[in-house]
Amino acid sequence: MFNSKQNGAALFVALILLAVLMVLGITAVRNSVLQERMATNMHQGNMTFSVAESGVNAFTEMANDGDDELDTHILHRVRVAGGPVEFCVNEQGKEGTCGTDKFDGSEIEAKLTIEARGCKPTLCTGFSTGEGKGGLNCQLYEVDSTSSGYELTDSVELWAFQLTAFCSGQDS
Incomplete structure (x- = not known):
């Protein structure tokens, strides 16, 4: 019934198959852990950018x-x-306190830096102000929103224009 030359061969083949399956299982687990870390990092990066845009x-x-x-x-x-x-903004879009106002229960905050950059009459597109004619000027503002959290930092910059009788800041 049993061939003496095949004694233990099935056990040896089964052990080899188990070893191969174990290596494949370990590789799959390591790969899924790596993918989870990459997805988490991408999510945190997107969240940081979104908070900067919120600022x-x-x-x-x-x-x-x-x-x-x-x-x-x-x-x-x-x-x-x-x-x-400079000031931080909270989730409601109002001035908040830096270091305490975080977004969506995370550790990300948005800090705004706003500076008047002088008057440039030619920059208010759609309005013909002339060079100071009629007392109207085009006030230029530089707005930088920086978000930080999760050991990441992101920044969004905006140049805003205001048609106004006021003019302040450095001429750029």
């Missing part, structure tokens, strides 16, 4: 809200500051 959007909302001649308005504060104005 620019918050500035746009603040700039278009209310009377820019009031002392509390962001454009007024930037014009009279004589230098950059």
Whole structure:
């Protein structure tokens, strides 16, 4: 019934197959762990960029809200500051506290740096202001929104223009 030359051959073949399956299993687990790490890193990078964009959007909302001649308005504060104005924004798009206001329960925050860059009448496209004619100027603002968290940093820059009678900041 049993061939003496085949004694233990099935056991040897089964052990070899188990070893091959074990190597394939370990490779699959290592590959899935690596893919999970890459997906997490990509998600965190996208989240960091989105928070930086949220900072620019918050500035746009603040700039278009209310009377820019009031002392509390962001454009007024930037014009009279004589230098950059820096603050963090919260999830609601309002000024927040740096170090404490994080986005979506994560560890990412958005910090805005806004600076008046002088008047450039030719930059207000769609308006013919002339060189200071009629008291109108085109005030230029540089807005930099930097987000940081998860040991990542991302930045979004915006150049904003305002048709105004005011002119401040350095001429660039």
